[in-house]
Amino acid sequence: MAEPEGRRIPVVALTEACVHLLQQAGVPAGQAALIADVCVQADLRGVESHGVLRLPAYIHQVTHGLLAADTRVDVVRDHRATALLDGNGGFGQVAAAEGMRHAIHKAREHGLGAVGVRNASHFGMAAYYAMMALPHDAIGIVISNAAPSMAPWGGIDAILGSNPLCVAIPTGTDMPIVLDMATSVVARGKIRLAAEKGEKIPATWALDDAGRPTEDAAAALKGTLLPVGGPKGYGLSLVNDVLAGVLTGAPFGPSIPSVHDLTRPSAVGFYLQAIDIQAYLPLDSFFARIQQLIAEIRGSRRAEGVSRIYLPGEPELERARDRLANGIPVPPPVLQSLRDLAARLGITLPL
Amino acid sequence: MAEPEGRRIPVVALTEACVHLLQQAGVPAGQAALIADVCVQADLRGVESHGVLRLPAYIHQVTHGLLAADTRVDVVRDHRATALLDGNGGFGQVAAAEGMRHAIHKAREHGLGAVGVRNASHFGMAAYYAMMALPHDAIGIVISNAAPSMAPWGGIDAILGSNPLCVAIPTGTDMPIVLDMATSVVARGKIRLAAEKGEKIPATWALDDAGRPTEDAAAALKGTLLPVGGPKGYGLSLVNDVLAGVLTGAPFGPSIPSVHDLTRPSAVGFYLQAIDIQAYLPLDSFFARIQQLIAEIRGSRRAEGVSRIYLPGEPELERARDRLANGIPVPPPVLQSLRDLAARLGITLPL
Numbered sequence: 001m002a003e004p005e006g007r008r009i010p011v012v013a014l015t016e017a018c019v020h021l022l023q024q025a026g027v028p029a030g031q032a033a034l035i036a037d038v039c040v041q042a043d044l045r046g047v048e049s050h051g052v053l054r055l056p057a058y059i060h061q062v063t064h065g066l067l068a069a070d071t072r073v074d075v076v077r078d079h080r081a082t083a084l085l086d087g088n089g090g091f092g093q094v095a096a097a098e099g100m101r102h103a104i105h106k107a108r109e110h111g112l113g114a115v116g117v118r119n120a121s122h123f124g125m126a127a128y129y130a131m132m133a134l135p136h137d138a139i140g141i142v143i144s145n146a147a148p149s150m151a152p153w154g155g156i157d158a159i160l161g162s163n164p165l166c167v168a169i170p171t172g173t174d175m176p177i178v179l180d181m182a183t184s185v186v187a188r189g190k191i192r193l194a195a196e197k198g199e200k201i202p203a204t205w206a207l208d209d210a211g212r213p214t215e216d217a218a219a220a221l222k223g224t225l226l227p228v229g230g231p232k233g234y235g236l237s238l239v240n241d242v243l244a245g246v247l248t249g250a251p252f253g254p255s256i257p258s259v260h261d262l263t264r265p266s267a268v269g270f271y272l273q274a275i276d277i278q279a280y281l282p283l284d285s286f287f288a289r290i291q292q293l294i295a296e297i298r299g300s301r302r303a304e305g306v307s308r309i310y311l312p313g314e315p316e317l318e319r320a321r322d323r324l325a326n327g328i329p330v331p332p333p334v335l336q337s338l339r340d341l342a343a344r345l346g347i348t349l350p351l
Numbered sequence: 352m353a354e355p356e357g358r359r360i361p362v363v364a365l366t367e368a369c370v371h372l373l374q375q376a377g378v379p380a381g382q383a384a385l386i387a388d389v390c391v392q393a394d395l396r397g398v399e400s401h402g403v404l405r406l407p408a409y410i411h412q413v414t415h416g417l418l419a420a421d422t423r424v425d426v427v428r429d430h431r432a433t434a435l436l437d438g439n440g441g442f443g444q445v446a447a448a449e450g451m452r453h454a455i456h457k458a459r460e461h462g463l464g465a466v467g468v469r470n471a472s473h474f475g476m477a478a479y480y481a482m483m484a485l486p487h488d489a490i491g492i493v494i495s496n497a498a499p500s501m502a503p504w505g506g507i508d509a510i511l512g513s514n515p516l517c518v519a520i521p522t523g524t525d526m527p528i529v530l531d532m533a534t535s536v537v538a539r540g541k542i543r544l545a546a547e548k549g550e551k552i553p554a555t556w557a558l559d560d561a562g563r564p565t566e567d568a569a570a571a572l573k574g575t576l577l578p579v580g581g582p583k584g585y586g587l588s589l590v591n592d593v594l595a596g597v598l599t600g601a602p603f604g605p606s607i608p609s610v611h612d613l614t615r616p617s618a619v620g621f622y623l624q625a626i627d628i629q630a631y632l633p634l635d636s637f638f639a640r641i642q643q644l645i646a647e648i649r650g651s652r653r654a655e656g657v658s659r660i661y662l663p664g665e666p667e668l669e670r671a672r673d674r675l676a677n678g679i680p681v682p683p684p685v686l687q688s689l690r691d692l693a694a695r696l697g698i699t700l701p702l
Contacts, residue, residue, distance in 0.1 A: 242528070
């Protein structure tokens with residue numbers, strides 16, 4: 001597995017550094033621990049775009065009054081298997097975790113639970129919240145909307161976000177199935193990276209500002225991301241915006257501010273479900289069946305040049321195991337940005 | 352809109368013909384009316400692959416004892432917001448409609464309902480059942496598993512079906528949003544059609560038996576369908592198989608018989624959800640918000656050569672309106688197969 005360059009920092013040290021930074025910015029200890037954990041878990045799983053590199057922007061928003069340091073989560077509606085929460089403009093991580101806790105609790109009582117969250121901000125890695133359902137023998141489903149980056153199919157203007165879907169499924173083994181996907185072909189970050197390096201991108205990734213497929217990364221950044229599978233990804237993104245945005249009372253479509261806009265409060269919505277497996281089948285039966293399916297998938301003949309068939313979430317799990325043992329390779333610019341942030345906040349990091 | 356060739360038959364006449372055929376094969380009147388309606392609605396919406404052309408195969412299976420003429424649906428488990436039904440080897444249409452009725456009823460009481468169905472057969476067009484939620488101001492979600500046609504990503508063997516997902520969302524107008532998609536790039540039927548015509552297919556549709564992308568439709572039929580968006584479609588198909596198959600006690604993965612295999616009983620599972628909008632937002636607020644999103648999508652600038660931006664389900668709705676007014680164009684071979692079937696059953700059709 002090719003690892004990005006960077007000093008390997010032990011998980012505990014990196015987590016503590018994040019907690020210190022967040023607390024210094026006014027985030028209460030318990031919330032700081034959760035937010036730090038979401039960031040570090042993303043880095044552990046190799047989802048660096050949602051890892052500790054986001055922390056300076058979060059704290060910038062806190063110190064500029066655009067993100068509440070202390071996230072209050074209110075229950076707006078509560079009706080048997082459903083609830084609607086309000087994140088009061090605080091950390092999306094705190095609101096999403098609280099939402100999933102409610103969903104899991106409801107799933108235990110009613111067989112399933114589905115919780116909407118509004119007035120939230122970017123929650124980082126969706127898999128974190130979906131995987132909260134796993135120890136409860138439940139399937140976790142997490143949907144978020146996001147700032148507009150994709151055009152409707154046939155269109156040119158960015159109307160919909162790459163609104164992600166994540167599903168986590170327990171398997172009775174130490175390897176859950178975790179599908180965590182954006183509804184665009186690739187994340188915007190990948191195109192930004194290519195633009196910085198002056199590299200071409202495949203014409204299937206994005207349209208330029210005139211709606212033409214482009215291999216020019218800089219032109220793509222002025223245009224729109226292409227949805228995965230054309231009209232199918234457009235439809236999935238729209239459905240996710242309806243569930244996470246329209247249905248929850250959160251902003252939706254083009255009214256969602258960019259997470260990279262550090263002058264306005266971020267505002268997105270989430271839709272979180274937990275499904276209690278035992279409402280349908282005895283656990284041992286479900287686990288035996290899913291392990292059989294996994295074995296059949298692994299047993300498929302492989303295409304030329306393919307050394308191994310992975311289950312969704314398996315590469316991330318293996319990366320997490322390696323990094324848990326050997327530390328997280330934090331790129332020097334990211335490490336420097338954390339040190340700069342610490343200096344601004346008047347502390348030094350034990351990194 | 353280009354229409355396939357074929358005599359235009361009024362909806363009522365075509366429906367009555369199907370009801371007669373089904374009743375003559377021993378299907379009770381009420382069930383025959385439902386199954387006929389599902390077939391004709393598929394033809395109305397332009398989903399001909401799931402329309403009346405399927406009827407001869409269904410009735411073949413009934414007369415050969417592979418499909419129960421009288422579908423009994425049992426409730427295996429019932430727990431507040433969830434239920435598990437058994438279709439007892441009967442018509443998938445009857446079991447899916449019964450499952451969605453349960454889900455809608457549960458959504459009214461608990462905010463949402465999710466029903467699994469096992470021991471079912473092919474249910475035709477998924478949108479039929481998802482759209483049952485619309486008059487109840489609920490969002491309908493329908494998932495089915497299907498006979499294996501796709502390899503896991505990196506693999507060669509058909510392990511997973513093109514397991515479809517359908518989501519129907521009410522909008523407070525006469526145009527609901529209806530996303531009805533397979534998790535493969537295209538349906539196998541499209542490749543079969545190209546093979547019959549001796550036409551090439553795009554290399555993005557399928558792999559040959561050795562796992563290489565192919566433009567040869569005949570070779571593709573011996574190979575596997577490609578999942579939409581590569582690993583993302585593989586993941587979606589797997590999640591759908593877990594919900595519709597593994598979780599319900601239905602067959603899953605490679606153990607699902609092909610619908611084109613007329614020597615074995617078909618056996619698939621469904622997972623059906625209904626989400627009560629008013630558990631989250633007042634109806635008028637939801638409708639105002641979704642209509643705003645639709646207007647924003649329609650208002651996008653269009654790519655060159657694009658005359659109009661469609662919402663998911665909108666082309667199907669327009670086709671249905673035309674065909675409701677002007678009749679359904681049934682291709683001569685399909686019409687002939689219905690007449691042949693009638694002759695075998697000893698009746699004549701008023702077509």
